[in-house]
Each structure stands twice: as C-alpha cells, then as structure tokens.
Amino acid sequence: MFNRLVAAAFAASVAITGAAGAVSAQTSMPFALDWKFEGPAAPYFLAVDSGLFSDAGLEVEISEGKGSLDAIPKVATGAFPVGFADINSLMRFLDQNPGAPVTAIMMIYDKPPFAVVGRKSLGVETAKDLEGKVLGAPPPDGAWAQFPIFAAENGLDMEQITVEPVGFPTREPMLAEGQVAAVTGFSFSSTLNLKRLGVPEDDLSVILMADNGVDLYGNAIIVNTDFAAENAEAVTGFLTAIAAGWRAAIVDPDAAIEALIERNPAADADLEKERLQMAIDDNVLTDFVAENGLGGIDADRMASAIEQTATVYEFTSEPDAALYFDDSYLPAADSRMLK
The missing domain is CATH 3.40.190.10 (Periplasmic binding protein-like II)
Structure with a gap:
C-alpha cells in the first residue's frame, strides 16, 4: 500500500x-x-x-x-x-x-481542538443529544476520525445517530441552514465559520472531545x-x-x-x-x-x-x-x- x-x-x-x-x-x-x-x-x-x-x-x-x-x-x-x-x-x-x-x-x-459543534435551537447541547439527530462529518476530518472514541466514552448509540458525509466547504453552511443538527470539526474553525455565517453565538454548543472523556493529543x-x-x-x-x-x-x-x-x-x-x-x-x-x-x-x-x-x-x-x-x-x- x-x-x-x-x-x-x-x-x-x-x-x-x-x-x-x-x-x-x-x-x-x-x-x-x-x-x-x-x-x-x-x-x-x-x-x-x-x-x-x-x-x-x-x-x-x-x-x-x-x-x-x-x-x-x-x-x-x-x-x-x-x-x-x-x-x-x-x-x-x-x-x-x-x-x-x-x-x-x-x-x-x-489539547486537541476536536469538537462536535451543534445548535441549541436544533436540540444539541450535550453529547447525548446527538442521538436521534443528523450529524455532518467530513470523511477526512481529524475530529471525525476520533468520534468513535468520543461516542464510546459518552455511551452514545451510533445506530441512533444519522451520519451525513459532507464536504469541508459545505459543513458549516449545512449546519447554518439546519440541514444537520451538529458537525464534527476543530472548535476554532467551525465555531467562527458559523458566526461568520450569521449563526448567533448563544445558539452554538461547542462540545470539546477533550472535555468529554477523550484523552488524546x-x-x-x-x-x-x-x-x-x-x-x-x-x-x-x-x-x-x-x-x-x-x-x-x-x-x-x-x-x-x-x-x-x-x-x-x-x-x-x-x-x-x-x-x-x-x-x-x-x-x-x-x-x-x-x-x-x-x-x-x-x-x-x-x-x-x-x-x-x-x-x-x-x-x-x-x-x-x-x-x-x-x-x-x-x-x-x-x-x-x-x-
């Protein structure tokens, strides 16, 4: 290979x-x-x-x-x-x-910036809230690569999470438009991109994996x-x-x-x-x-x-x-x- x-x-x-x-x-x-x-x-x-x-x-x-x-x-x-x-x-x-x-x-x-960034208005404030929601995740994303650890550490049922493969250019726009309820990404990237797209800061939930059981560099x-x-x-x-x-x-x-x-x-x-x-x-x-x-x-x-x-x-x-x-x-x- x-x-x-x-x-x-x-x-x-x-x-x-x-x-x-x-x-x-x-x-x-x-x-x-x-x-x-x-x-x-x-x-x-x-x-x-x-x-x-x-x-x-x-x-x-x-x-x-x-x-x-x-x-x-x-x-x-x-x-x-x-x-x-x-x-x-x-x-x-x-x-x-x-x-x-x-x-x-x-x-x-x-401390890695791996995060799940969601919108409170779409029902995502904690890790457990991802169940029953659509999660946008770019396949080459470092945060998505670590998501299985995050899911295991937080007892998430992956069968209850609909994962939508998205491209990097469409990740935040899809969340801003409500097509997905949350995305995986780097905290400083997704958060500020969403603010730039007009999503109110107080509507954003930034769930850092490092603060939720993921002990990685x-x-x-x-x-x-x-x-x-x-x-x-x-x-x-x-x-x-x-x-x-x-x-x-x-x-x-x-x-x-x-x-x-x-x-x-x-x-x-x-x-x-x-x-x-x-x-x-x-x-x-x-x-x-x-x-x-x-x-x-x-x-x-x-x-x-x-x-x-x-x-x-x-x-x-x-x-x-x-x-x-x-x-x-x-x-x-x-x-x-x-x-």
Whole structure:
C-alpha cells in the first residue's frame, strides 16, 4: 500500500524539487499545513516574515492542506519533508503502512481542538443529544476520525445517530441552514465559520472531545524520517523557528495576522485574530506547555491515548509510542518556552 502512495506522490515531489533549484545556500524545507491559511497558521507566516527560518539556514515555503490527515502521506512519500497533522491519524497510518518513513517530532495542539459543534435551537447541547439527530462529518476530518472514541466514552448509540458525509466547504453552511443538527470539526474553525455565517453565538454548543472523556493529543509537526536522518540540524532549526513563531504570535497577534493576510487577502482579519487566540488559549498554551515548553509530550498520557485508540481501532501490530513521536530533534526547553 505504501509503495502505491509513493507512486501517487511522485509528481508532487518532482514539482517541489524543481522549484527548490539545483543548489541553494539554504536547506529547502517545504511545509505542508493541515488546512487553509487561517488564524492558527499565522505563527508560521510570522516566522517566515521575521526571518526566523532564514536565520536557521532554511528556505520554507508553506502550502495549505485539505484536512488533518492530508499532510501524512505527503510527508511519508517525501513530497514534503515536514508537515502538520493529527498524531492519532498518524498512528493508524503507520499501523496500515508499516515502515513508512514518517513520525511526529513536535506537539503543537497539546489539547486537541476536536469538537462536535451543534445548535441549541436544533436540540444539541450535550453529547447525548446527538442521538436521534443528523450529524455532518467530513470523511477526512481529524475530529471525525476520533468520534468513535468520543461516542464510546459518552455511551452514545451510533445506530441512533444519522451520519451525513459532507464536504469541508459545505459543513458549516449545512449546519447554518439546519440541514444537520451538529458537525464534527476543530472548535476554532467551525465555531467562527458559523458566526461568520450569521449563526448567533448563544445558539452554538461547542462540545470539546477533550472535555468529554477523550484523552488524546492533537496536531503535531511531522517529518519524513529519511530526510531528518540526513538533515538533523536543519530539522532542529526548523522546530526552533516554529516555537519562536508561536511565541512571537502570542506577544503580538496583530503582527501574526498581518503576515497571514498577506497570503490570504480575502480573510477577515478580526475573525482570524479571534481564531488564532482561541487556538492559543484552548489548544497550544496549556498548563503543561507553560511549564515545560512547546513541543513535548507526557509519556503516561501518550500511553493512555494509545490504549484509548485501541478500544475503537484494531491495530494490526503492537502499537509503539516510539514509532509515533520522536523528541530527539526538539531544541532545548528554554528555547521552546512560550512565555
């Protein structure tokens, strides 16, 4: 299966290699995001504009993605050396593609934004309210990928929930129009998209999976392990710049959003600033990160997350945390502190 993925990504890899040029004074590290150029991506653009990557000898071009799972095969096939993806989906990918050269190296969403967002006027305020309702879920969505754990932890009868596969562009509009009663998504994405569509904030119910029994991590920086083995210093420099970009965005979110708007002029700056702040407050700058710095994980919590995943997903081989997260490329903790 993995060999087929390699073939499928060959054209993309060639395109990137050609764009990078034959010889460069800097190491080219194209970076594949999980999603569009929205608020939570602003710290990476701020890192570009502030020279944080170039100071580390890196040439970083950032590309948008199509969902939390999107970057995993891109990085595994070598089309991109680094990306941003859901670590839980990475576990399953590696189980289904043993030996694929990809792993997570820096946790960004210490508290994942996986959520079910519903409308109170349509009868959804708690997890149990989903029974008897229509739930809109994009198949490539990271939150939907974890929904079975959420359902099990909250005793939901899946036979009483009508799941409607929806596309990312139609997810929030369908909820705004009442075609579905709730959707799966990232809290900061769906919530603000619905506000933009005119749904009153007090009509929204944001059910965070992390607050309802789901003990998982979220999105992380992932790397092609073959690339990392040959460019260890560059990878650590990349992670150092990532941490500095988040730190700068926390200090000056307006500058971060300005960098974002340069790449996405059609975006609403105020809304994207609110989205960025939600990600900082709810997902990135947790108590653990404030104490230990951005990027690391707690071994016991990771073990618990694997156990929880195993309750709804049958691993074909014994799960091994060392396959899913490698902290050896992280810079020193003091350079990863966000405050």
